[in-house]
Amino acid sequence: xxxxxxxxxxxxxxxxxxxxxxxxxxxxxxxxxxxxxxxxxxxxxxxxxxxxxxxxxxxxxxxxxxxxxxxxxxxxxxxxxxxxxxxxxxxxxxxxxxxxxxxxxxxxxxxxxxxxxxxxxxxxxxxxxxxxxxxxxxxxxxxxxxxxxxxxxxxxxxxxxxxxxxxxxxxxxxxxxxxxxxxxxxxxxxxxxxxxxxxxxxxxxxxxxxxxxxxxxxxxxxxxxxxxxxxxxxxxxxxxxxxxxxxxxxxxxxxxxxxxxxxxxxxxxxxxxxxxxxxxxxxxxxxxxxxxxxxxxxxxxxxxxxxxxxxxxxxxxxxxxxxxxxxxxxxxxxxxxxxxxxxxxxxxxxxxxxxxxxxxxxxxxxxxxxxxxxxxxxxxxxxxxxxxxxxxxxxxxxxxxxxxxxxxxxxxxxxxxxxxxxxxxxxxxxxxxxxxxxxxxxxxxxxxxxxxxxxxxxxxxxxxxxxxxxxxxxxxxxxxxxxxxxxxxxxxxxxxxxxx
Numbered sequence: 001x002x003x004x005x006x007x008x009x010x011x012x013x014x015x016x017x018x019x020x021x022x023x024x025x026x027x028x029x030x031x032x033x034x035x036x037x038x039x040x041x042x043x044x045x046x047x048x049x050x051x052x053x054x055x056x057x058x059x060x061x062x063x064x065x066x067x068x069x070x071x072x073x074x075x076x077x078x079x080x081x082x083x084x085x086x087x088x089x090x091x092x093x094x095x096x097x098x099x100x101x102x103x104x105x106x107x108x109x110x111x112x113x114x115x116x117x118x119x120x121x122x123x124x125x126x127x128x129x130x131x132x133x134x135x136x137x138x139x140x141x142x143x144x145x146x147x148x149x150x151x152x153x154x155x156x157x158x159x160x161x162x163x164x165x166x167x168x169x170x171x172x173x174x175x176x177x178x179x180x181x182x183x184x185x186x187x188x189x190x191x192x193x194x195x196x197x198x199x200x201x202x203x204x205x206x207x208x209x210x211x212x213x214x215x216x217x218x219x220x221x222x223x224x225x226x227x228x229x230x231x232x233x234x235x236x237x238x239x240x241x242x243x244x245x246x247x248x249x250x251x252x253x254x255x256x257x258x259x260x261x262x263x264x265x266x267x268x269x270x271x272x273x274x275x276x277x278x279x280x281x282x283x284x285x286x287x288x289x290x291x292x293x294x295x296x297x298x299x300x301x302x303x304x305x306x307x308x309x310x311x312x313x314x315x316x317x318x319x320x321x322x323x324x325x326x327x328x329x330x331x332x333x334x335x336x337x338x339x340x341x342x343x344x345x346x347x348x349x350x351x352x353x354x355x356x357x358x359x360x361x362x363x364x365x366x367x368x369x370x371x372x373x374x375x376x377x378x379x380x381x382x383x384x385x386x387x388x389x390x391x392x393x394x395x396x397x398x399x400x401x402x403x404x405x406x407x408x409x410x411x412x413x414x415x416x417x418x419x420x421x422x423x424x425x426x427x428x429x430x431x432x433x434x435x436x437x438x439x440x441x442x443x444x445x446x447x448x449x450x451x452x453x454x455x456x457x458x459x460x461x462x463x464x465x466x467x468x469x470x471x472x473x474x475x476x477x478x479x480x481x482x483x484x485x486x487x488x489x490x491x492x493x494x495x496x497x498x499x500x
Contacts, residue, residue, distance in 0.1 A: 020052050025185045026199045026233070027073075032056050039066075041073035043080060044117075044226065050077060063241035067234050071121065074230065078117055085110060109219070116140055116224050120231045130206075130235060134158035137208065137228040141221045144211040147232065150204055159211070178204055187225045189215075194222065196229035198236050205236035249273060254315040254324060257361045258283070266358035275313065283352040283364040284323045284331070285372050286338060301341035305334050322368075324361060331384035348372055349384040374487065412482035415465050427465070430458040432483035435476060 012033060019030045025042055032038040035056035043051045053073045061069070119140060123132045130147050134156040137145040144159030146166075152174055154166040169177070177190050178197060182204070187194040192213040198206040208229045210217060253269050270277035286302050299314060302321045306312040313324040327334075331351050339347040350372025352364030367387035375385025410417070416427045430448060434455070437443035445452045459470070468475050 043077035070234050113223050116227050120227045124231050130156040133232050140224045146209040148207045187222050196225050198233035208232050251315050254313045258365050260362045263357050263359050277358050279326045280354045281324050281326050282354050283368040284325050285320050285350045285368040287320045287348050289346045301338045305337035335384045346382040351386045353387050409482050409486050412478050419465050427462050431462050435480040
């Protein structure tokens with residue numbers, strides 16, 4: 001991080017002062033000529049901000065560096081307040097002697113603010129987190145203290161009479177409170193509560209609340225809330241940064257595992273994240289259709305349904321969510337849980353085989369995708385399909401020679417494939433449905449959403465073009481095997497079978 005720059009006095013001072021006048025009590029970003037990053041940190045005084053510490057750098061500093069700068073800004077504010085007090089004492093000694101009582105009150109306020117500041121500084125330096133901040137605020141004020149997240153959920157409590165369940169404020173009322181608190185330099189009253197917002201980088205991440213049913217909280221309590229709110233903002237910003245970093249590392253690890261990586265590096269990265277990839281795993285692919293969920297709803301629903309211990313390894317891919325899991329099921333119950341969270345019309349799940357080591361995960365991923373696709377082809381949508389339950393489809397998926405399979409498909413279906421290519425007639429699809437439905441005209445018509453007469457006509461054309469007897473068991477078996485082979489290779493992404 002670069003050091004502070006010397007601003008051109010005549011040209012830059014007025015522009016900087018204009019920017020500073022538009023910032024709220026938390027400070028914010030400013031534009032400095034020649035600086036890639038510049039931030040104004042508010043300098044707190046006894047009665048609100050007294051100025052700003054402007055820091056510039058060639059690149060945006062890390063969260064820990066910004067935390068240290070914030071602490072320095074607080075220390076500087078207290079130091080400047082002391083310096084102003086001492087200058088006032090030296091220059092107006094005679095006047096101060098005549099107003100000794102007022103001076104004593106000011107000194108007492110300053111000493112009190114310093115003690116409060118030092119108490120919260122120790123909490124931050126010791127890494128005591130939100131519980132420590134709430135506890136310190138309670139010890140200083142004597143009032144019950146709550147820390148809430150942006151949406152009003154309780155994150156920490158210190159003091160007696162903790163409510164259970166914790167009361168929830170209606171969303172519209174809460175938004176009005178937050179907007180009012182953002183525009184104030186002091187805590188705002190919300191009924192029997194005093195509230196300050198924790199607002200690092202302009203984002204409201206939480207609220208520090210003092211419970212005051214009798215309305216007796218005074219200046220000392222408000223000062224404590226202001227200091228506590230600032231330390232809480234730094235703590236929540238740190239936690240947010242850690243969470244974002246962990247999510248990014250998990251996402252990168254999942255992508256690398258799905259793409260294929262060596263076992264040694266995968267195990268080391270898993271250990272660094274506290275995740276044991278030495279256990280056997282399998283890949284699960286989840287997909288919805290119908291009324292699709294918005295944003296990351298599917299991702300969150302999968303995480304919630306899979307949460308049993310450590311956070312699952314999940315990532316979004318092409319409209320699906322892919323999860324690397326060490327769980328054995330039951331997968332239909334898992335699917336139902338995802339569906340309940342989403343409220344979607346249809347949710348399908350494909351599950352690959354177990355992997356003995358991380359380098360096996362790409363194979364399990366291919367199997368899970370195949371199970372998902374073939375599960376919707378062979379049965380109705382909205383099922384949990386395991387690769388191990390695919391029967392003959394498994395034989396055609398991984399180890400089969402593409403040339404041999406292609407020749408088999410062409411031998412039994414070649415004329416029908418060519419006819420469908422020349423005249424879109426869906427003969428291969430009709431034959432597959434007819435065989436899967438056990439030769440039932442009605443079931444085939446229902447599956448294809450066509451009339452019974454259409455099925456009868458297409459089967460007549462199939463017999464004429466293929467010159468096959470569909471009533472012969474030997475012929476029916478090989479035709480069904482060929483249609484399943486064709487479906488498998490199409491779902492695996494191979495080129496459509498045809499004459500070679």
